Amino acid sequence: MEEDRKPEPGNQFKTVGLILACVLAGIVAVALGFMLADALILYAYESSGGQPMLYVMERVEPGENVVVRLTEKDFVDHPALDAVIRGEERNPSAWEWGSSDRRFIGGANVSYAESRALQDAYGPDREAWVHPHLEYEGAYYMVVTTWP
Amino acid sequence: MESGNNKRMIAVGVAAVIGVVLLVVTVVLVYTALVALITGIDGLPQELTVEVVGEEDLQNAPAIHLTDRDLKQHPVLASAIREANSNPNMPKYASVPMTGVECLVLTESCGVYTKGAPYLEYDGVYYATRVLLH
Structure with a gap:
């Protein structure tokens, strides 16, 4: 009678396999959910008619902030950044070094996806809130983006 | 006996599929709601x-x-x-x-x-x- 109650080894494997499959399916479902939600959000914003912008400001000195040296790869990956820093969208304001040691350098229309990519690559660190300063040919730049 | 096992397996499979779909939908709804809340915050209007x-x-x-x-x-x-x-x-x-x-x-x-x-x-x-x- 005692031996009858022992679960069969085959059944134990089946149970473990089922639990593992459920865990795996759960992980895949959560990942899929995030991807789907992300795509939906981007699609909704891109169809909203809003116009996100990329703005670049120049600073005299980077101060204590992290300095990131811009390379050709950055400009290839982000053509809008290229256009503002060294292209046709460079349009330094007449309000030279206005209220502080910053000045506006230029801006460009970007897509929502590009706005997010620029924010992720060059925006402030979300924990320390340190704004990286991009160095190119001896000048220091800050990138800000809008998400209307 | 075999037929009962098959039925049970089909029931478990259907439940798993429904569970996965529900999980995906929940993540999508919660994530989009959170993003909508967070993106609305950009300092004082x-x-x-x-x-x-x-x-x-x-x-x-x-x-x-x-x-x-x-x-x-x-x-x-x-x-x-x-x-x-x-x-x-x-x-x-x-x-x-x-x-x-x-x-x-x-x-x-x-x-x-x-x-x-x-x-x-x-x-x-x-x-x-x-x-x-x-």
Whole structure:
């Protein structure tokens, strides 16, 4: 009678396999959910008619902030950044070094996806809130983006 | 016996599929709701007000001459100027909402949020600007 109650080894494997499959399916479902939600959000914003912008400001000195040296790869990956820093969208304001040691350098229309990519690559660190300063040919730049 | 096992397996499979679909839908809903809440937060709501002023009111105050490219790069300013010009009231003015980032950028480019903000001139018309915080 005692031996009858022992679960069969085959059944134990089946149970473990089922639990593992459920865990795996759960992980895949959560990942899929995030991807789907992300795509939906981007699609909704891109169809909203809003116009996100990329703005670049120049600073005299980077101060204590992290300095990131811009390379050709950055400009290839982000053509809008290229256009503002060294292209046709460079349009330094007449309000030279206005209220502080910053000045506006230029801006460009970007897509929502590009706005997010620029924010992720060059925006402030979300924990320390340190704004990286991009160095190119001896000048220091800050990138800000809008998400209307 | 075999048929019972098969039925049980089918029931477990259907339940698993429903579970996965529900999980995906829950993640999508929660994530989109959170993003909608977070993206709405961008500091205090602000408004840019522009008012048409006569050239005689300038009294040698500094003025920044705006080009078409400036307005293309500052859609908020373009929209405020457009609305002010279409306002039938006198004096002509308009207020448009803007985000903290747009305020920062306009301050660095045109000094809108500074003491003694310069006048802005576009197409021969002069504008005084003001930033309102709510």
